[in-house]
Amino acid sequence: xxxxxxxxxxxxxxxxxxxxxxxxxxxxxxxxxxxxxxxxxxxxxxxxxxxxxxxxxxxxxxxxxxxxxxxxxxxxxxxxxxxxxxxxxxxxxxxxxxxxxxxxxxxxxxxxxxxxxxxxxxxxxxxxxxxxxxxxxxxxxxxxxxxxxxxxxxxxxxxxxxxxxxxxxxxxxxxxxxxxxxxxxxxxxxxxxxxxxxxxxxxxxxxxxxxxxxxxxxxxxxxxxxxxxxxxxxxxxxxxxxxxxxxxxxxxxxxxxxxxxxxxxxxxxxxxxxxxxxxxxxxxxxxxxxxxxxxxxxxxxxxxxxxxxxxxxxxxxxxxxxxxxxxxxxxxxxxxxxxxxxxxxxxxxxxxxxxxxxxxxxxxxxxxxxxxxxxxxxxxxxxxxxxxxxxxxxxxxxxxxxxxxxxxxxxxxxxxxxxxxxxxxxxxxxxxxxxxxxxxxxxxxxxxxxxxxxxxxxxxxxxxxxxxxxxxxxxxxxxxxxxxxxxxxxxxxxxxxxxxxxxxxxxxxxxxxxxxxxxxxxxxxxxxxxxxxxxxxxxxxxxxxxxxxxxxxxxxxxxxxxxxxxxxxxxx
Numbered sequence: 001x002x003x004x005x006x007x008x009x010x011x012x013x014x015x016x017x018x019x020x021x022x023x024x025x026x027x028x029x030x031x032x033x034x035x036x037x038x039x040x041x042x043x044x045x046x047x048x049x050x051x052x053x054x055x056x057x058x059x060x061x062x063x064x065x066x067x068x069x070x071x072x073x074x075x076x077x078x079x080x081x082x083x084x085x086x087x088x089x090x091x092x093x094x095x096x097x098x099x100x101x102x103x104x105x106x107x108x109x110x111x112x113x114x115x116x117x118x119x120x121x122x123x124x125x126x127x128x129x130x131x132x133x134x135x136x137x138x139x140x141x142x143x144x145x146x147x148x149x150x151x152x153x154x155x156x157x158x159x160x161x162x163x164x165x166x167x168x169x170x171x172x173x174x175x176x177x178x179x180x181x182x183x184x185x186x187x188x189x190x191x192x193x194x195x196x197x198x199x200x201x202x203x204x205x206x207x208x209x210x211x212x213x214x215x216x217x218x219x220x221x222x223x224x225x226x227x228x229x230x231x232x233x234x235x236x237x238x239x240x241x242x243x244x245x246x247x248x249x250x251x252x253x254x255x256x257x258x259x260x261x262x263x264x265x266x267x268x269x270x271x272x273x274x275x276x277x278x279x280x281x282x283x284x285x286x287x288x289x290x291x292x293x294x295x296x297x298x299x300x301x302x303x304x305x306x307x308x309x310x311x312x313x314x315x316x317x318x319x320x321x322x323x324x325x326x327x328x329x330x331x332x333x334x335x336x337x338x339x340x341x342x343x344x345x346x347x348x349x350x351x352x353x354x355x356x357x358x359x360x361x362x363x364x365x366x367x368x369x370x371x372x373x374x375x376x377x378x379x380x381x382x383x384x385x386x387x388x389x390x391x392x393x394x395x396x397x398x399x400x401x402x403x404x405x406x407x408x409x410x411x412x413x414x415x416x417x418x419x420x421x422x423x424x425x426x427x428x429x430x431x432x433x434x435x436x437x438x439x440x441x442x443x444x445x446x447x448x449x450x451x452x453x454x455x456x457x458x459x460x461x462x463x464x465x466x467x468x469x470x471x472x473x474x475x476x477x478x479x480x481x482x483x484x485x486x487x488x489x490x491x492x493x494x495x496x497x498x499x500x501x502x503x504x505x506x507x508x509x510x511x512x513x514x515x516x517x518x519x520x521x522x523x524x525x526x527x528x529x530x531x532x533x534x535x536x537x538x539x540x541x542x543x544x545x546x547x548x549x550x551x552x553x554x555x556x557x558x559x560x561x562x563x564x565x566x567x568x569x570x571x572x
Contacts, residue, residue, distance in 0.1 A: 150244030277528035286333035343407035344385030357383035377534030432514035
């Protein structure tokens with residue numbers, strides 16, 4: 001992310017409409033509200049001739065200052081509109097934003113000021129449009145958002161009641177005409193007069209433009225009916241709006257409750273120390289549903305709704321990561337992902353090694369392992385963490401084309417960008433749900449033929465076989481000596497050149513490491529395993545680069561709860 005993109009993203013955060021996020025940028029929102037009030041007050045004071053004569057200089061200063069400020073602010077809002085919603089991307093997207101409710105108010109209350117420099121338009125007339133700035137305050141008012149939601153939810157019912165009222169009133173108006181035409185031909189000389197009189201009663205006829213009451217008995221009966229309808233015209237919409245407002249309040253309360261539950265669950269993913277092997281602080285792999293039920297006092301329904309409404313929490317069954325020979329049992333857990341891309345996560349640490357997780361949603365614990373390997377070793381990290389098809393989870397590992405999965409093109413583009421450095425490597429991590437009969441727990445896949453560990457496959461995505469061999473020997477040695485884990489090459493898992501993400505990558509050295517899931521799903525050595533991988537990669541691929549383990553992984557900050565939000569900030 002370059003400086004302009006960071007600045008743009010920062011502006012999008014600054015222009016947040018929420019005044020209760022307790023962030024520093026809220027002061028910008030309060031400053032905007034304050035200047036809107038000052039600008040409106042200036043327009044009001046300019047209506048007093050005495051004040052204008054004495055303080056014209058100050059009024060003009062406020063006028064020009066607020067106009068220039070809002071010109072810059074509105075222009076930046078239009079520029080950042082694509083970060084608010086994807087429908088505002090591109091030129092026509094910006095045009096669409098300008099014609100949205102708040103976008104249109106921003107435009108008409110700011111830019112018409114400059115018309116008097118080019119057209120003969122009275123400046124005083126343009127100042128009237130400044131009053132429209134008061135409507136911008138609604139952007140920050142929760143009550144107005146609730147009212148808008150209420151009106152939106154009941155618009156069909158209100159439309160139906162209005163249609164019914166209009167039709168009945170028109171019928172009564174024509175009956176009134178035929179009844180009163182004989183008694184008052186000079187007054188009710190056409191049907192329009194009776195229609196105007198009828199509808200005027202609904203607003204109390206403040207202008208006396210329909211002061212022609214009926215004088216016949218039947219006409220007065222109709223007038224009484226119209227009077228009752230006049231009560232209904234306010235009572236029915238008021239009831240509907242009240243009901244919609246109540247529903248909106250209930251929905252808002254449920255939303256707040258869900259957000260609190262999400263925050264509570266995310267907070268449970270605070271750093272935990274690996275006290276057995278490394279003494280490193282790592283984000284937990286998962287939290288069991290039973291743990292959240294007991295420790296967070298949440299109901300199962302609360303957990304499910306929190307997961308459904310969160311963009312980082314996911315439910316996962318650990319049995320999906322184990323082979324049938326392991327006698328797996330269903331064990332529901334919640335996993336937490338960090339996302340900064342439409343497809344998931346991308347972190348550039350300036351390394352020539354990029355660790356890739358192509359199946360974060362289907363293999364979340366592999367993604368956890370890959371993430372911590374990259375974090376401990378200081379490598380680049382790219383992961384698919386967003387599932388587009390919840391009912392049919394997909395992987396980026398074996399796509400038939402770049403159009404096979406949403407956001408796959410962006411995923412490949414980021415990997416190619418990170419691996420464009422000299423002597424770059426891309427290593428993809430996957431689960432290996434192999435049976436107990438297989439003696440190996442770590443599988444190197446680079447060849448296209450099973451049981452072929454040679455280095456002469458023309459279809460492979462490897463050019464530097466010498467380094468690959470050194471890397472394999474190093475990992476095989478440290479894993480066997482420290483964790484009693486065995487490695488193998490192309491014995492059971494190979495790559496398919498027709499269905500392999502490597503064929504879309506420009507990097508010359510791409511291969512896959514599959515790790516038996518049981519070793520990091522159920523075993524307590526998962527952090528140690530990640531560190532051994534990271535140390536081996538640095539020893540062989542980047543021996544001349546000095547790296548240090550991130551501070552937050554070595555020592556918890558005193559008096560500070562390292563929750564997931566802080567963790568996100570530390571890696572962003």
